[in-house]
Amino acid sequence: MKWYKTALLLLAGLLFTACSSQQEIEESFPMSMEVEEFSAINQDGREVTLEDLRGDIWVADFIFTNCDTVCLPMTANMAQLQKKLKDSGFDDVKLVSFSIDPENDTPEILLEYSQRYSADLKQWEFLTGYPQEEIELFANRSFNTPAAKAEGSDQFVHGTSFYLVSENGTVLKQYEGVSGPPFDEIIADIKKLN
Numbered sequence: 001m002k003w004y005k006t007a008l009l010l011l012a013g014l015l016f017t018a019c020s021s022q023q024e025i026e027e028s029f030p031m032s033m034e035v036e037e038f039s040a041i042n043q044d045g046r047e048v049t050l051e052d053l054r055g056d057i058w059v060a061d062f063i064f065t066n067c068d069t070v071c072l073p074m075t076a077n078m079a080q081l082q083k084k085l086k087d088s089g090f091d092d093v094k095l096v097s098f099s100i101d102p103e104n105d106t107p108e109i110l111l112e113y114s115q116r117y118s119a120d121l122k123q124w125e126f127l128t129g130y131p132q133e134e135i136e137l138f139a140n141r142s143f144n145t146p147a148a149k150a151e152g153s154d155q156f157v158h159g160t161s162f163y164l165v166s167e168n169g170t171v172l173k174q175y176e177g178v179s180g181p182p183f184d185e186i187i188a189d190i191k192k193l194n
Helices: 002-027 071-087 107-116 132-143 183-193
Strands: 039-042 047-049 058-063 094-099 124-128 147-149 156-158 161-165 170-176
Touching: 039 107, 058 071, 058 132, 071 094, 071 161, 071 183, 094 132, 107 124, 132 147, 132 170, 161 183, 170 183
Parallel strands: 058 094, 094 124
Antiparallel strands: 039 047, 039 124, 058 161, 147 156, 161 170
8 A cells, every 4th residue: 555655646746747847848938928718710711719729839920911011921931930840840830820800811811822822721720700809909918919900001010920839828939920030949949848
């Protein structure tokens, strides 16, 4: 009976160590913002929620398909990140692009947009299907980034970062998404979380 108690104590100690070391790793990152619950529709017309991403590490950004400035290089860079993740053996890391123009960016338009970048949609979700006000508040509160329609224009003001999100739905770090994203740094940070 004594060995049984010892085994249980050892097991509990290992579990506690694993949990606290994961927490310590997450705390070593510069940000710590909880992603709010959301419900969206992806490029295939399927509902995607925060719960669907739990248990996965993911990298997020905010784009819109009619963007005539930063979204094109951002999406090209996200496509390059997808390739580098696969080359590094991280096919299970998800990529999530939130449209900040849900009125225009239907699932069909997002699907066509994703094909321009040869996106592997088993790994990369393009999301829409929420009210405009909701995505603006979500970007502000969950990622501390702006997202708003530019007055008198069909363009939107939005952040240009890529965001690393933990398996628990915590935003840990942001990276340059337009010019010279630090791909090696992103992959090294993902390795720390695995």
